[in-house]
Amino acid sequence: MNKKLNDLLFQKIPGKRTVLVGFIIAAVLTSCSKNNEDITTEAQTAALKSANIKKGQLGGQEITYERRDGMNFFQGDIVLSDKQLAEGNSLNKGGAALSRWPARKIYYTVASNMGSINVNKITTAVNEYNNKTNTQWIPRTNQTNYVEFIFGSSSGYDGWAHIGFQGGKQNISLDQNISVASVIHEMGHTVGLYHEHCRKDRDQYVSIQWNNIQDGQAYNFNIYNSGTDIGAFNINSVMMYWPTSYSKNGLPTIKKADNTNFTYNRTGFTTGDINTINAMYP
Ligand SMILES: [Zn+2]
Structure with a gap:
């Protein structure tokens, strides 16, 4: 297994894309020659990733999501119901405010x-x-x-x-x-929480490294304007993506706004997370 394939197979990205892509790449690798396997797999991967990307409306905002396994994946691991998308051209429908x-x-x-x-x-x-x-x-x-x-x-x-x-x-x-x-x-x-890096004010705190994002995955880093931002931006939030989410080259896709790296929290709630949930559920 070459390193590139290994990276693709075992990157911990949201949703199940990695597993699905990995299996299909593996299948392609067994059926093509050694010399052009990288070219072929990259083309296959790009085609797969763009095949089910769709535009829709959520909270009165145009969004991009992926239709996969009969479900609508938004920001990687958030599933939107068909009903939410059908109501999506109405302001606040499908957003956290009316769905507590x-x-x-x-x-x-x-x-x-x-x-x-x-x-x-x-x-x-x-x-x-x-x-x-x-x-x-x-x-x-x-x-x-x-x-x-x-x-x-x-x-x-x-x-x-x-x-x-x-x-x-x-x-x-x-x-x-x-x-x-x-x-x-x-x-x-x-x-009802979306991802921290999709807040309206995120560019004051983080720098999206667009050149390091896998082809076809940039939409997962779009700001979601129709959400309600509660409290201060919190880079240690349990709702942040990790620094190399959807990286095509192992380099960070998200850095701090001052261009330094940040440490990924998957140890549990921060005080900010708790305060946000409690503001939503007083
Ligand atoms: Zn998530």
Whole structure:
């Protein structure tokens, strides 16, 4: 396995793109000659990545998202429902402001195939929310509106979640090797949080390194103007991308505004994260 392929296969990027792309690249590699494998794989990768990129409306703003596995992925690991996109030309529809969980209560179930390691991570993350924020995550009995934690893959580090309260059943998908803090991150999308680096004021704090972003993935770094920014920008937020997200060359795609590197937090909530959630759920 060459280094380039290895990097592509094992980069920890949001969503499941890496796994999907990796398998297809591997399939291509076995069927083409050694001399042109890099050229072929790059072309295949670019074609795959651009095939399902779509434009839509969310919160009165034009957004770019990817249609994949019958779902709409926004900013990498946020799933938008078809209903949210259908309502998207109305201001604030589909945004966090009108999609908060009633009475701060989020009922949840865990898929029977989740496995004890991930069940323990979910329990830890639920306790973090219940102890530190105003939201309460409560095991479902017979509630109509709830979240199910579903098992995504036995090898990956990724997850995804619907954004905000959807009504009915909605999912959080977790891979086997995801960290507790990344479970907290995905649950953050469920309570209504977008990514920190997409805030309107982010350019005062971070510098997007556009030249290092994989072809076709720049839209994941677009500012989302229709969100409501709460509190100060927090580069250590559990809702930040990491510094090399979607990097095509291993170099940072996000740096601090002064062009220095920052350290990626996936250890858990910051005070800013807690304050933001509590402002949304007073
Ligand atoms: Zn995310």
